[in-house]
Amino acid sequence: MLVSIFLALFLPCAGMTAVFLVYICLLCYAAGTNSGDGNQEFQLSVKPKQQNGLSDSDLEKLPRVTGKDLILGSDCAICLDEIESEQPAKLLPVCNHGFHLHCIHTWLSKQPFCPVCRARIGSEFFNPPEYDPC
DSSP: OHHHHHHHHHHHHHHHHHHHHHHHHHHHHHHHHHOTTSOOSOOOOOOOOOOOSOOHHHHHTSOEEEGGGOSSOSBOTTTOOBOOTTSEEEEOTTTOOEEEHHHHHHHHTTOSBOTTTOOBOOHHHHSOOOOOOO
């Protein structure tokens, strides 16, 4: 009876210990294969920040209007709030959609697309080709 109690307590503990040791060995192996110089420390890879959106100078080139001058409605599709008639707003020249000044600056600094119609705000708008009559 005493032997069966001992086996009932010892075998699960021994099994869990074996699983834990295998897990620790795998962690050490994975850490060793990730570092190219043989160092056993964990190394973090940091990606450089990519600039996907528009620059601050390009954002300032967008036409600035007030809420009453908007063509396609006075609702900001980013914050879902109404643009008041005297509030400053920006108008996207490719599609004529209007947005709050802060909302569209935040949006376009991350991605160069209109949040409503997904029209691309490209560099051709900010650097128009020079007209050559010849």
